[in-house]
Amino acid sequence: VLTSDDVGRLLRAAYATERPHADERVVERVMARIEASETARPAPTAKQRGPGSLTWRSTTVLIVLLALIGAIAVPSSSWAGFPLSRLIGFDGVTPKGTPGPRVIPGAIGNLPTAVPRTTVPPDTPLAFTPRIFEMLPGGFTLTRQASTSPTSVRAYYEDPDGLEVVVIQGPADAQELSIAREDYELTQVDGTDVLLLRNEAFQSIAHAVWADGELLIAVRPTSESASRHLDEASAIAIIMAFNATSQDK
Amino acid sequence: MAIQQSAPAWEDLTTADLASAARNGSREAFGWLVRRYQDQLWQFLAYQSGAPQLADDLTQTTFIQAYERLDQLQDPAAFVPWLFSIARRIWQMHHRSYRANILISLSTLGEKRRLPAALVHHQQEIERLPERATVRGIVASLKPSLQDALYLRHVAGFSDQEISAALEISVAAAQKRAYRAEIMFRKRYDELGTAEMEGSSGSEDNLFALLPTISHSKS
8 A cells, every 4th residue: 555655756756857958058048038038128108008008017917817818909999889898908900790699508597696795805905896706606616815916806716626717806997908819709798798718629718808897807717727617608607696796786 | 353244145045035036136046046946847847748848948938937927926935836837827828729739649649650759758768667657647547637736746845835826726725636636646556556466457558558648648
């Protein structure tokens, strides 16, 4: 019978791989790339930045959301009437499809909708009031929350199957968000404009972003659960849960 | 009598001190972090990707991204698990980008001459070290989330808190995963040992059948 020490010994032996290029040159290469990257990156002017373009390290939320969403480009004129375009900078290309009410197939009706508020304090003083729930539809339970800046808070939820999602919130005027992918969808859920990105490999939702008043909210599987399925019905039920308790309604 | 105290050498500083100095803008401190953790990070990425050459590139990319995100490092003492969490994200993004290629590569297994270089490397390694292949095969048969917890606990030597930070899950979940992973590993290792004694497993064919999951266990 293996002991815990035996397991460690076996695993270390199995994964000890000879590293072909471990020397000081790696350090030099990394530092050279860092230096080159910093010198090659001039500080963007206000004109270059524009309302929806990326500014390096501007906010934590920006980086998180950019990693999720990327940069599209939609003529702002085409989307002038679409409320989310007030909060998200679209420069350039027309998206596929047109925004409109969405008919959701499936079992939203079967998902629990009770979402009591919690008063768990964030670990950083915030410049806004986040909306954190102890539970979300689909069996998601709050496991922890974190705030990396006064304008961003993340709440992590896990369902009984181990799928972990993160809900990121922040005041919309503090976020800069641009989208680099063309395969997004702009749609409406329960009267709310929502931007959806899908994980085509799994036919699931990779990211959903919507606004609630002046709050920008995004939900996605965490990187830990990146290969798991956040199905469309669950994503939409989560959006509806936020809507149901929105102070704007 | 005046006593002169010289500043400690970089190599004598703790990881937390180096990370703190790097976060305050010291490139030299960050260079020492690269020097100190490049091997451990490379091993982790080689485990994730199954491809040593790719691990070289991913290691460099991870350090560069870490440098660019140093302002997001809340606790300098937690630099290492934070670094690993960045490495995991980079590998996952890379893996998703090349998923289609990997699937095609896997479809060629069995035709040895057409194996991609990374798989050839593993095949040679497996033929040389059957027990090592068996252990990797057992790990690959676990759920990906359990695989990572097992690796971080036993190979990287992480505590529950560090696993939690690296996997971006709660400490309780990290503890549970590491425990479950170890139990599953022991169970399957014991089962395999029993089967080998009965002569029903452990053949070259069976090991070869494990190759897809060994090389690309994160798919």
